[in-house]
Amino acid sequence: MQDIIEAADELYKTYQTDKLYEHLLPYKDVSNDEIQWRLARVTHDKAKHEKDKHKRHNWMMEAFSYAEKALEMNSNSPHCHRWYGALLYFTTDGIGVKHKIQTAYKVREHFDNALALDPTDVISLHSIGYWCFTFAERPWYQRKIASALFGALPETTYEEALEWFLKAEEMQENFMCTNLLMIAKSYLRIHNKEKAVEYLKKAADYHVKTPDDEQSQKEAADLLKHMGHGHLLNGCIH
Numbered sequence: 548m549q550d551i552i553e554a555a556d557e558l559y560k561t562y563q564t565d566k567l568y569e570h571l572l573p574y575k576d577v578s579n580d581e582i583q584w585r586l587a588r589v590t591h592d593k594a595k596h597e598k599d600k601h602k603r604h605n606w607m608m609e610a611f612s613y614a615e616k617a618l619e620m621n622s623n624s625p626h627c628h629r630w631y632g633a634l635l636y637f638t639t640d641g642i643g644v645k646h647k648i649q650t651a652y653k654v655r656e657h658f659d660n661a662l663a664l665d666p667t668d669v670i671s672l673h674s675i676g677y678w679c680f681t682f683a684e685r686p687w688y689q690r691k692i693a694s695a696l697f698g699a700l701p702e703t704t705y706e707e708a709l710e711w712f713l714k715a716e717e718m719q720e721n722f723m724c725t726n727l728l729m730i731a732k733s734y735l736r737i738h739n740k741e742k743a744v745e746y747l748k749k750a751a752d753y754h755v756k757t758p759d760d761e762q763s764q765k766e767a768a769d770l771l772k773h774m775g776h777g778h779l780l781n782g783c784i785h
Contacts, residue, residue, distance in 0.1 A: 565593070572586070584624065614635075628664065735770075
């Protein structure tokens, strides 16, 4: 299995998503958490490339099934917790608010577990930041549902979300365009326009490698234009 895993990691580094999926799929029934969480990750990446909403959802559900198996096999792996948490979030698409909020608590639990097992994991740091940002954005009616269910929504703020995003950035600079964008959006929410523009520029100039990068770069460029800073964009953004 070690050779299979090493070959998989090489394909992942070069963003060969389809090849990586075909490489790992024959081992989908193997009782090896290292194979299973990698299958979860690449299937999630295939979902991100998918334009059709129904097919995308099916890919995400398939990815979640691998993440579920991986976590059952090894609950001491930060990767297993991280991918289970991330994909559990995607399974709530199109499901009622009540279920979404209930699931959100479990999602956070798995991100916290991943970080406890590997405090240097930038993706978990980013994911917790994103979780905080999402809760800080919750509209009043969802807060009402949450308080009926759980007493209250978690007391998260944009400042707390920003702290997590910045921690991730300090750990590994420019590791993901989305993290730069979320730092900028957090600064915007707390009315620090100067810092927001600084990070929007970084995101807009990012060297795109993944569909998430592409989407985040576009959003950063759009926000800069909207704020009247279109002149800061480099030549490759339109």
